[in-house]
Amino acid sequence: MEIGDNRLHDIQEMLLQWYLENQRDLPWRRHSNAYYTLVSEIMLQQTKVATVIPYFERFIKRFPTVYDLADASDDDVVKLWEGLGYYSRARNLHAAIKEVVATYDGVIPNEKEKISKLKGIGPYTTGAVLSIAYKQKVPAVDGNVMRVFSRLFDMEDDIAKPATRKKMEAIAEQIIPDRSPGDFNQALMELGATVCTPKSPECLFCPIRNFCKGYQAGREHILPIKTKAKAPKKASVIMFGVKWNNKLLVQKRPSSGLLANMWALPTENRMEEMPYISQIEEYCEMNQYSAKISEDVYRFEHIFSHRHWKIILISMELSENPVYLPKRSIWVDEQSVLEFAFPKVYQKALEQLGYRN
DNA sequence: AACACGGGGAG
């Protein structure tokens, strides 16, 4: 990719000026603080700004500095992430900040080799923190930037391929100005998020329309090229609504895999080779529950981006306090279940379990 | 290189 010197300079100036005038007022932009930058960038991975704002406010209020976060329990950190998705981000961020306090005296490192070794900080977040917080000339190529470049240079590379991100980074290296590299990176992402959008880009409001090869070719609508994701894998699960004394039994999920470490209604993979009634009876026997099992079950579905769950919800009212509880389990009021991860599922589940929402 | 890992918004 070759860009003429004049055109390059104009693109830089137009973008920086546009960003200066049009940037959104966001909580993490109000102070210059590497910790704020890091937390917001982790939260913004795969997640829209509007979704992140309330989570960021709450997180920083609870953990104002790296020391507060480093001292926190895993449970407290994960609790503040409930509903945000991709929960390994919370685990990794916690580990990274502990490392910052233990090894770097509480200062997020400003060297690429050091910061990129921290948990959960890959090439994008490395570039974002180094450029935004430390004013270094390092690319931060996210999906927005790849979309903008695809159109700006009329590129047909498949942005779903890992190799394409490398190519985009090489282009970014050539384009980032010495002055305000952080603002320039944010300008590219802001443009992608608000003007150069995936569908119906608003080219008439674009500050670099006149330099855009894709726009000139009338191809902005078909760019970027991106192969479709595979359909979610199907799975069947049984979800247990175990009630006693007006409380609901919830269980902390395993520390790896889907919804790792999240509180949830006890859920088992369906054993396809036996009737589901038998599996439910087996579950009750294993836990020594003496229970009245409701005769009808409630069936519904939930689709994650990569998994499609068919859920059988079974309700059971225990007739006595069980002698022991299953591992990682506690009794809670039904209201607290709505704060858990995947609240939409629990909203449906609670209605079926006879609770009024 | 392929897969696992959530949840929200637009049309």
Added chain:
DNA sequence: CTCCCAGTGTT
């Protein structure tokens, strides 16, 4: 409903 969005770690 259907489609789209997409960083990092693991295998």
